[in-house]
Amino acid sequence: MSNGSDTGERKGHKRKLADALTPPAGCSEASTSGDPESILSQVCRLVEIIKSFTSRPPDNVDRLTLRRAAHGLAELSKTEGNVDQVVAGGAVEAVVPLLTHFPGPDQDPLVASGEEVEKEACFILGLLAIKQEHQHAIADQVALPGLVALLKRYVPFMGPPNPGASVVRRAADAITNLAHENVSIKSRVRTEGGIPPLVALLESYDPKVQRAAAGALRTLAFKNEDNKNQIVECGALPTLIHMLRAQDAGIHYEAVGVIGNLVHSSIHIKRTVLEEGALQPVIGLLSSSCTESQRESALLLGQFATTEPDYKAKIVQRGAVPPLIEMLGSSDVQLKEMAAFALGRLAQNSDNQAGVVQAGGLPPLLELMASRNGNLQHNAAFALYGLADNEDNIAAIVREGGVQCLQDCELLVQPSKDCVQKTLKRLEDKIQGKVLNQIMYSMNTADRIMQHRTTTALARLGREQDLKTIFIDRKGLDILISILTDPTRDPTTLREAAGALFELAKKANATAPIDCAPAPPTPQVYLGEQYVNNPTLSDVTFMVEGRKFHAHRIALLASSDTFRAMFDGHYKEKEASTIPIPNIRFTVFESMMRCIYTGSVEVTPDIAEELLKAADQYMLEGLKRLCEAAISTGLCTNNLASVHDLSENYNAPQLARRCVLYSLEHYEDMVASCQSGNFAALLHRMVPKLRESLVEQLLKKETASV
Known part of the structure; x- marks a missing residue:
């Protein structure tokens, strides 16, 4: 059985870096638009300026002019259409040396390190790395050691006034973009020693630095087991868990994302995270005003639910179910998907199943089955599969219209179809004994909707040995027929009643081929x-x-x-x-x-009706059955009424039965092809024969079983 959709680790986001850096005083910004040749010409000019300074000692550099040139490249790089020209013009080769050109931390970083130049350099590399095809070119120019060196340089200055915060933030963002969906660069960041300073920066006084460091760690942890282990070994978990309680939505969003990627596919890390006390703050984020944090926390709870069996109950006991159910009604598709994912995992615990239904989770889950999103639909289907495992939920599922929903929903992917079939089979297995009595009690209600849902569900899922009790003794057959012949009912209800009667006829063997034996x-x-x-x-x-x-x-x-x-x-x-x-x-x-x-004859379509008349006139019962069988194979929406008249005029009960079964099996086609009044009148004429046939078959079944 599938455990919901393949929901697990979440990629870190590329940093769009759209916010502009403050331009140097007197800086004339480069033109960011123009033809490629013009852009390339500007890039080459700025690259030459930068290279002319990086070839000199740091003390002999006009830092303002250098920063103006770097800022010009940054402005050009902010337009995605320019990125290829910026790279082609040699920007990477010119900018990477800026990361390590200025003195180390033994001097005042604001004065000696060329902080503003470094910030511009990190910003440029982060912008260029947004395009995946340039990531290796940047890394191959030894950018990673430079970026990691900047992180390490400014770690000692994390406290107020927090100098260098903008540099390390831009460096972390650049690492995020370089490592995005790039397995080898993620590993190279680790081997260059980039993970320890990023973990240390989680405790920065600057919330922007915390967010940037967490974002980088989130990307590095995505589908990289060695990085996950090192992040944990560096002591990141306690800080990340503290960040879950932060007031800043950006901080707790990134923190829950890092934890989510760390615990995926690692039962050891998952247990460690829970032992560190992450469960309650993650549940608390379900009620956050930040949709992204809600989404990530729901995903994480779904992952926590598979740690050990008792954690499913713990998550529910600590109040996770009500906010998860509320999230099912969100307009955010991904939020609904993650909530359904978490509920699906929780619903695999018998102690939780009745609680989810009692808390109102059933209606929104059923509603999600009509979604046109495959993952969302499948997560809802998996949750319903779990809820159907509890006998206390069966009557509620039936009363809520769950059987009709599962039978009629248009499923988008095969795993969802398999899941729904298993759910229906699970319901069928449980509709007996006290569960059946509970559902049959609902048939006595005056609520027409409830009557319809219970009788149609029992027609589809009731066991053969219970059919006489349900549909004759408890009048379920009369209820279905009264629904089908009630002109005040809505089209969906009528269609479902017709389908239920046809299912009942199949179970009663009333749909068996016409017996042509003499x-x-x-x-x-x-x-x-x-x-x-x-x-x-x-x-x-x-x-x-x-x-x-x-x-x-x-x-x-x-x-x-x-x-x-x-x-x-x-x-x-x-x-x-x-x-x-x-x-x-x-x-x-x-x-x-x-x-x-x-004793036999081929009944061809051109003579079938006349032969039936002759067989009736001369009381040839064997021939009449042959004619009924032949005529029934040619039934269609256009001739149903006339064939039914034929069956009445020439005493052909089996043909009459086939007519009414055809009308039930092809109900929608009949409604579409006939005027509603005509078809309703035809049904009224045919239904008594169906009732008579079903009663006969159900009684025969009971006698045979005795």
Whole structure:
């Protein structure tokens, strides 16, 4: 059984870095628009300026001019369409040396390190790394050691007034973009020693630095087990858990994202996180005003729920279910998806299943089955599968219309289809004993919607041995028929009632093919095909459409009461040697006689109805069943009414039964092709025969089982 959709680690987000750095005083910004050649020309000019300074000692650099040139490159790089020209113009080779060009931390960083230049350099690299194809080019220019060196340089200055905060924030953002969806760069960041300073920066006094460091760690932890382990070994968990309680939404959003990626696929880290006390603050984030934090915390709770069996109950006991259910009604699709994911995991615990339903989780989960989002739909389906495991929930699922919802929802992916089929089978297995009695009690209500939901559900899922009790003794069949023939009901209700009656008919074997075996009461004399219209030993001749048809009284006497009365009674035909047959075509009469002589005949569509009339006239029950079977195979929406009239006019009950079953099986097509009043009138005529047939079959089943 699938554990919901494949929901797990969440990628760290690329840093869009759209906020502009403060331009140096007197800086004339580069033009960010123009043709590629113009942009490339500007880039080359700025690159030359930067290279001219990086070739000099730090003390001999005009830092203001250098910063202006770097800022110009940054402005060009902020337009994504320019990025390729910026890289082609040599910006990476020019900018990377700026990361390590100025003195280390033994001097005042605001004065000696060229902080503003470094900030511009980090900003440029982060912008260029947004395009994945440039990530390796930047890393290969030894950018990672420079970025990590900046992080380490400013770690000692995390307290107020927090100098260098903007540098480390931009450096962390650049690492985030470089490592985004890039497995090798994530590992290179670790080998360059980038994880320890990022963990240390989680405790910065500057909330922007905390967010940037957490964002980088989140990206580095995504699908990289070695990075996950080192982040934990560096002591990040206690700080991250403290950050979950932060007032700053950006901080707790990034923190819960880091923890989510750390615990994925690692039961050891998951247990460690829980032991450090993460459970309650994560539950608290379900009620955050930050949608992103709500989403990530729901995902994380779903992951926590698989740690050990008792954690499913702990999560519920600590108040997670009400906010998760509230999230199901959000307009944010991803938020609903994560809430359904968490509830699905929690609902695999028997102690939680009744609680989720009691807290109102069933209606919104059923509503999500109509979603056009495959993951959302599947997470809801998995949650419902769990809820259906508890007998206390079955009646509630039925009363809420859950059976109809699961039967009729349009499922987008195969795992969802498999899940729903297993849920319906689980419901079917549990609808017996006290659960069945509880559902049948709901049939007695005056609430028409409740009656409809319970009877249609039982028609689809009730066990064969319970059908007589439900639909005859407890009048369930009359309820379904009253729904189907009630013109005040809405189209969906009528369609569902028709479908339920057809399902009930299938279970009662009322939909079995028409029995074409010869009727046993009258002994048959089959002379054989060679005697059909053969004058040899013929003792009677029929005149049909002016043509003679030779027959043998012995075969006719044994075939039907009509011929027996004709030849043994007081009719003039008794002594006649030639008998006229009016109103029957020769080909029809010949087919009738062939059936009398052989016990069977091919009933072709062109003669089926006429042959049925003849079979009824001459009381040939075996031939009549052959005709009923042949006509029933040609039923369609256009001829249903006329065929039903035929069945009534010529006493063909099995054909009449097939007509009403066809109308139920193809209910929507019938409604679409007929005027509603005409079809309603036809149903009223047909339904009594269906009731009679179903009662007969259900009683027969009970007798057979006894």
